[in-house]
Amino acid sequence: xxxxxxxxxxxxxxxxxxxxxxxxxxxxxxxxxxxxxxxxxxxxxxxxxxxxxxxxxxxxxxxxxxxxxxxxxxxxxxxxxxxxxxxxxxxxxxxxxxxxxxxxxxxxxxxxxxxxxxxxxxxxxxxxxxxxxxxxxxxxxxxxxxxxxxxxxxxxxxxxxxxxxxxxxxxxxxxxxxxxxxxxxxxxxxxxxxxxxxxxxxxxxxxxxxxxxxxxxxxxxxxxxxxxxxxxxxxxxxxxxxxxxxxxxxxxxxxxxxxxxxxxxxx
Numbered sequence: 549x550x551x552x553x554x555x556x557x558x559x560x561x562x563x564x565x566x567x568x569x570x571x572x573x574x575x576x577x578x579x580x581x582x583x584x585x586x587x588x589x590x591x592x593x594x595x596x597x598x599x600x601x602x603x604x605x606x607x608x609x610x611x612x613x614x615x616x617x618x619x620x621x622x623x624x625x626x627x628x629x630x631x632x633x634x635x636x637x638x639x640x641x642x643x644x645x646x647x648x649x650x651x652x653x654x655x656x657x658x659x660x661x662x663x664x665x666x667x668x669x670x671x672x673x674x675x676x677x678x679x680x681x682x683x684x685x686x687x688x689x690x691x692x693x694x695x696x697x698x699x700x701x702x703x704x705x706x707x708x709x710x711x712x713x714x715x716x717x718x719x720x721x722x723x724x725x726x727x728x729x730x731x732x733x734x735x736x737x738x739x740x741x742x743x744x745x746x747x748x749x750x751x752x753x754x755x756x757x758x759x760x761x762x763x764x765x766x767x768x769x770x771x772x773x774x775x776x777x778x779x780x781x782x783x784x785x786x787x788x789x790x791x792x793x794x795x796x797x798x799x800x801x802x803x804x805x806x807x808x809x810x811x812x813x814x815x
Contacts, residue, residue, distance in 0.1 A: 584624035584646040594677035600646040604636035613692035613811035618701030623652035645678040694718040703727040713740040729763035738770030749782040
């Protein structure tokens with residue numbers, strides 16, 4: 549019996565050490581690792597705080613269509629700069645926004661913890677304020693505005709569009725898990741004729757294809773201009789390399805073409 553208790557004590561000790569180690573890692577990753585401010589180039593006041601963002605825009609004077617860009621669940625990371633710069637080269641003013649108020653995660657445990665515990669109402673308020681800030685920028689044509697997001701950002705993109713349908717002309721959601729997908733929830737998009745692009749991976753374990761089909765059916769029911777594309781052979785978060793041949797660059801080019809169709813002036 550004594551040996552059994554000793555064995556249990558050792559197991560509990562190992563479990564405790566593992567838990568403490570995980571808690572320590574999450575705390576470090578959330579607070580002492582890289583932060584969004586390490587990558588952003590703009591700060592603006594909203595909801596009583598200074599929010600971080602990255603602005604990419606054409607160098608020439610003029611009025612351009614605008615894109616609000618929302619990052620994955622890792623928070624603001626350098627990959628989002630690459631996407632913002634790529635769209636700026638296509639003739640857009642892009643505001644890549646930090647939705648987590650300077651938190652940037654590198655590990656799954658901290659990203660999961662942050663996603664579960666971060667106040668949803670605060671995210672929505674900050675994203676809506678970011679959209680207002682983008683529309684107010686000097687080079688922005690307020691009549692040509694889109695929102696694009698990836699993973700966590702894909703879900704939030706749909707929410708921004710629904711809450712601000714009168715200001716948004718197109719939304720592009722990339723593998724947004726748990727996003728609004730019913731015709732009732734998406735109704736404001738129908739009221740304002742917001743064009744919608746949805747991009748998903750056929751092997752995505754986080755998003756059941758039933759959700760994708762519901763999303764597509766709802767957009768059809770609302771008679772919205774839309775494209776919903778499921779790329780074969782890829783899972784979640786597959787749009788990373790924008791230039792190499794394959795689904796990643798194909799999906800990106802689909803997004804560029806969709807933006808061009810709905811935001812760029814006819815020539």
